[in-house]
Amino acid sequence: MGPLRMEVTLLCCVVVVLGALPFSSDAQLDPSFYRNTCPSVHSIVREVIRNVSKSDPRMLASLIRLHFHDCFVQGCDASILLNNTDTIVSEQEALPNINSIRGLDVVNQIKTAVENACPGVVSCADILTLAAEISSVLAQGPDWKVPLGRKDSLTANRTLANQNLPAPFFNLTLLKAAFAVQGLNTTDLVALSGAHTFGRAQCSTFVNRLYNFSNTGNPDPTLNTTYLQTLRAVCPNGGGGTNLTNFDPTTPDKFDKNYYSNLQVHKGLLQSDQELFSTIGADTIDIVNRFSSNQTLFFESFKAAMIKMGNIGVLTGSQGEIRKQCNFVNGNSAGLATLATKESSEDGLVSSI
Numbered sequence: 001m002g003p004l005r006m007e008v009t010l011l012c013c014v015v016v017v018l019g020a021l022p023f024s025s026d027a028q029l030d031p032s033f034y035r036n037t038c039p040s041v042h043s044i045v046r047e048v049i050r051n052v053s054k055s056d057p058r059m060l061a062s063l064i065r066l067h068f069h070d071c072f073v074q075g076c077d078a079s080i081l082l083n084n085t086d087t088i089v090s091e092q093e094a095l096p097n098i099n100s101i102r103g104l105d106v107v108n109q110i111k112t113a114v115e116n117a118c119p120g121v122v123s124c125a126d127i128l129t130l131a132a133e134i135s136s137v138l139a140q141g142p143d144w145k146v147p148l149g150r151k152d153s154l155t156a157n158r159t160l161a162n163q164n165l166p167a168p169f170f171n172l173t174l175l176k177a178a179f180a181v182q183g184l185n186t187t188d189l190v191a192l193s194g195a196h197t198f199g200r201a202q203c204s205t206f207v208n209r210l211y212n213f214s215n216t217g218n219p220d221p222t223l224n225t226t227y228l229q230t231l232r233a234v235c236p237n238g239g240g241g242t243n244l245t246n247f248d249p250t251t252p253d254k255f256d257k258n259y260y261s262n263l264q265v266h267k268g269l270l271q272s273d274q275e276l277f278s279t280i281g282a283d284t285i286d287i288v289n290r291f292s293s294n295q296t297l298f299f300e301s302f303k304a305a306m307i308k309m310g311n312i313g314v315l316t317g318s319q320g321e322i323r324k325q326c327n328f329v330n331g332n333s334a335g336l337a338t339l340a341t342k343e344s345s346e347d348g349l350v351s352s353i
């Protein structure tokens, strides 16, 4: 092999190795990433969330969802936190997020507390990931060691948010496809859907099942008839759609396996929930049954799937940045001025709904 050929071959190897890095799962993330630079980060995040959840227990569910909605759109890079500016088209106004996501101001509160202890060290993407694990624990769900070391994005992508986030009326084929795009398999889909064991949903996300399912003029046949009456009382036909109901009618704020026993008695709230158990011949039925009868198995699968989701498209090393303020990329002083105005108004994007 001539010297030129060898150089080209070597260069190719380097390119192949470097090119593969972003997909090499959690190779660059590490649970002890902040051991020397911000050893108390976990307890700082925990204290803020614990305090907020005393008066707003739903916030634990909202924070887990925020992490999911971040990771499914160009990876877990805190892109969901970026507000509109001249150069950013905020994901917060994508259909699955608008008038729906909560917790943006809690994340800012956490960021302020973390910056006070360790300025310029902890990324907003890691804060979102830690907040998800801490929320699970505070709701009596599983704990796990959170791989850390993500950087924050310089961009957001509203179009991708509309494209990648699954809709509540998705059937099983579409759900599986939305997860497969992210490298998540069927077990991950069933385990992560188990997060619908707590939190609330607005009538608009399931009202089509109550009165006129798929233009049949009838309710969804897979919906328990007693539960149907309960849901109709909360969500009148032709109502505004913003009324709220619990995902889990049995233990609304607790992270447990009841999501799966609800599916077994046809009390899944969203179509996308009930699809996992009521799709004839589906491979998900057996997984639902196993999680329903074994909470340890569910928790172990949930932890594994959360870590897998937390690794999607992460920026590490010299990629991205550590944002000073989670709603704006660094150096955007115009954006920061906008924030000051928004914080003083009650319904700005940085407020929880």
Ligand code: HEM
Residues within 6 Å of the ligand: 058, 060, 061, 062, 064, 065, 068, 099, 100, 101, 102, 166, 167, 168, 169, 170, 175, 192, 193, 195, 196, 198, 199, 200, 201, 202, 203, 205, 270, 272
């Ligand atoms: C499988 C596809 C999924 C669909 C179609 C879906 C859809 C939805 C919808 C429509 C809501 C109600 C939003 C509203 O009414 O404003 C919701 C809430 C929620 N979702 Fe999902 N979701 C899915 C997967 C996930 C995953 C993977 C997680 C987390 C791991 C998650 C966590 C939550 C939580 C905790 C809530 C309640 C949030 C709150 O009370 O603020 N969801 N989801």
